[in-house]
Amino acid sequence: MTKRFSLTPYLFLAPALIIIAIFLLYPIGAVVYFSFTEYNIINPPVWVGLDNYKWLLQDQVFRKAMANSFIYLLVTPIIIISSVTLAIIVNRKLPGINFFRALYFIPVISGSIAVGTAWNMMLSTNGIINGVLLSFGLIQEPMQWLAEPSMTLPFAMALTIWLGLGYYMMIFLAGLQNISEDLYDAASIDGCNRLQKHWHVSIPGLRPQITFVAVISSLAALQVFIEVFILFGRLGGILNSGMTMVFYLWRQAFELDNAGRASAIAMVLLVITLAFSILNIRFLERGTEAE
Amino acid sequence: MQLADVKPLSKVRPVPRWQRNLENVGWYIILSLLGIFTVFPFFWVLSTSFKGPLDPIVSVPPQFLPSDPTIDNYTRVWNMLPVDRFYINSILVTGLVVVFNMLFNSLAAYPLAKMKFRGRDLVFYLLLATYVVPPVLTSIPGFVLAVKFFHYYDKIASVIFPYLSSVLGIFLLRQAFKAVPDDLIDAARMDGASELRIWWYILMPVIRPSLATIAIITFVEQWNNFFWPSLMLHTRENMTLQVGLVALRGAFSNDARGVAAGVVMTIVPIIIFFALLQKHFVRGLTGAVKG
Numbered sequence: 001m002t003k004r005f006s007l008t009p010y011l012f013l014a015p016a017l018i019i020i021a022i023f024l025l026y027p028i029g030a031v032v033y034f035s036f037t038e039y040n041i042i043n044p045p046v047w048v049g050l051d052n053y054k055w056l057l058q059d060q061v062f063r064k065a066m067a068n069s070f071i072y073l074l075v076t077p078i079i080i081i082s083s084v085t086l087a088i089i090v091n092r093k094l095p096g097i098n099f100f101r102a103l104y105f106i107p108v109i110s111g112s113i114a115v116g117t118a119w120n121m122m123l124s125t126n127g128i129i130n131g132v133l134l135s136f137g138l139i140q141e142p143m144q145w146l147a148e149p150s151m152t153l154p155f156a157m158a159l160t161i162w163l164g165l166g167y168y169m170m171i172f173l174a175g176l177q178n179i180s181e182d183l184y185d186a187a188s189i190d191g192c193n194r195l196q197k198h199w200h201v202s203i204p205g206l207r208p209q210i211t212f213v214a215v216i217s218s219l220a221a222l223q224v225f226i227e228v229f230i231l232f233g234r235l236g237g238i239l240n241s242g243m244t245m246v247f248y249l250w251r252q253a254f255e256l257d258n259a260g261r262a263s264a265i266a267m268v269l270l271v272i273t274l275a276f277s278i279l280n281i282r283f284l285e286r287g288t289e290a291e
Numbered sequence: 292m293q294l295a296d297v298k299p300l301s302k303v304r305p306v307p308r309w310q311r312n313l314e315n316v317g318w319y320i321i322l323s324l325l326g327i328f329t330v331f332p333f334f335w336v337l338s339t340s341f342k343g344p345l346d347p348i349v350s351v352p353p354q355f356l357p358s359d360p361t362i363d364n365y366t367r368v369w370n371m372l373p374v375d376r377f378y379i380n381s382i383l384v385t386g387l388v389v390v391f392n393m394l395f396n397s398l399a400a401y402p403l404a405k406m407k408f409r410g411r412d413l414v415f416y417l418l419l420a421t422y423v424v425p426p427v428l429t430s431i432p433g434f435v436l437a438v439k440f441f442h443y444y445d446k447i448a449s450v451i452f453p454y455l456s457s458v459l460g461i462f463l464l465r466q467a468f469k470a471v472p473d474d475l476i477d478a479a480r481m482d483g484a485s486e487l488r489i490w491w492y493i494l495m496p497v498i499r500p501s502l503a504t505i506a507i508i509t510f511v512e513q514w515n516n517f518f519w520p521s522l523m524l525h526t527r528e529n530m531t532l533q534v535g536l537v538a539l540r541g542a543f544s545n546d547a548r549g550v551a552a553g554v555v556m557t558i559v560p561i562i563i564f565f566a567l568l569q570k571h572f573v574r575g576l577t578g579a580v581k582g
Contacts, residue, residue, distance in 0.1 A: 009402035016399035016456035027432035111515030
């Protein structure tokens with residue numbers, strides 16, 4: 001190419017790239033550096049080598065946070081199964097079906113803070129959940145749902161699922177509507193009943209969407225914070241029962257003034273999410289090759 | 292081929308009308324139950340927010356509607372917290388971020404899609420690499436920047452600047468620009484139009500649907516943004532709605548009616564938006580998937 005050098009493309013790129021450089025690229029570099037320092041954000045960082053990583057290796061709470069974050073990944077299969085089912089349910093021509101689709105979408109836009117606060121109210125000791133259970137005589141005394149360590153993760157996960165269901169439903173619905181009617185007709189000619197039709201046609205047809213949802217919902221699960229914060233408060237549940245990696249990062253950095261340790265947690269999180277993305281992309285590629 | 296071979300087609304014969312009607316009733320029951328499951332937390336919060344001091348929050352059996360509805364809870368919250376400021380701040384932040392995001396991202400996406408220049412692939416892969424970085428990772432260096440460099444800690448600017456551009460936005464718009472035929476741009480270049488004019492007068496109108504997608508995604512994201520704003524904003528007058536709602540929970544910890552009123556005030560604007568622009572919301576939020 002003999003085209004003369006032009007500044008134009010760089011000028012077009014400049015505003016966005018400056019923002020991204022300051023708020024995305026610089027922070028990635030900085031967090032790597034901070035992870036090797038003792039740092040409380042107020043005083044300058046002091047180089048401590050691998051101390052933060054050594055601390056991570058033997059910190060019980062971090063181990064708990066890692067374990068919880070991986071347990072949290074259970075939301076992904078639950079989300080896929082329930083939102084595919086929901087999509088199949090709403091994928092039919094019925095008068096008013098659009099109203100129901102929109103209704104199920106409302107939690108997606110309402111925001112996890114407001115919805116989580118509502119859940120917190122319902123689950124509190126004098127909340128409606130206890131009220132209903134008491135009325136039916138299912139419990140004799142009001143339960144302290146939010147103070148029960150074994151229930152912390154399940155409630156947070158339930159909130160995550162409830163918040164996301166409508167969104168994933170819409171993704172699968174779009175996928176279902178791309179599947180040709182002929183395939184279903186062919187399946188019924190082959191003698192499939194309704195359930196079998198979905199098993200043999202819908203599920204394989206939704207493969208790209210299932211992969212996509214698996215990727216984004218598992219990455220989100222690894223980074224959960226708000227659900228725990230809004231339901232269980234600044235400590236993350238009794239006895240660290242709701243402690244996740246991001247929650248612990250937040251506590252170390254902004255509650256306990258250990259930005260160095262928090263940066264080390266951030267590095268571990270980065271490695272895990274990268275590994276996850278690569279694995280997922282591998283799966284994705286294999287999926288498209290097969291087509 | 293004998294006629295008998297075609298016989299199995301009769302298996303897909305239409306079902307009788309009464310059977311279909313009965314089936315539809317069954318579907319409506321399922322859809323309504325799912326609807327109740329979705330709407331109940333909203334309904335409960337709404338009902339609680341109108342309950343007077345004599346209406347119990349919870350009783351056996353539960354009282355679902357206020358017997359003596361009052362707006363006292365709203366006025367109490369409004370008088371104790373600068374809710375008007377929360378609204379103004381949220382609208383300001385969301386509005387500015389949406390507008391600049393569309394502007395900066397589409398400026399950056401144009402050369403990435405339609406110009407040849409040195410370093411294009413480098414920029415593209417750099418953006419791609421940052422896309423998988425967990426957002427929480429940038430919060431520690433971001434905090435340092437806010438306190439030490441930009442001096443906008445606890446100011447509204449701190450929750451605007453980092454969001455003026457987004458990698459996802461650039462990618463989506465790059466796809467949109469790529470779909471525009473080269474002839475259109477070449478013709479304009481022949482006529483001597485500057486790249487800036489081509490971008491604004493020719494391309495921007497063509498990619499309007501993608502811009503709408505970005506606008507909706509950014510709107511919902513920013514309106515519900517919590518993690519970063521909660522780190523930055525501590526003076527009540529500077530808080531956005533989501534941060535303010537958490538502050539409200541602290542201030543009204545023994546006042547479920549007041550908290551409920553706060554939740555309703557936080558959710559209502561976005562629900563109204565959703566009701567008006569339903570199709571755009573769903574298409575916008577799930578449309579990004581195809582990329």
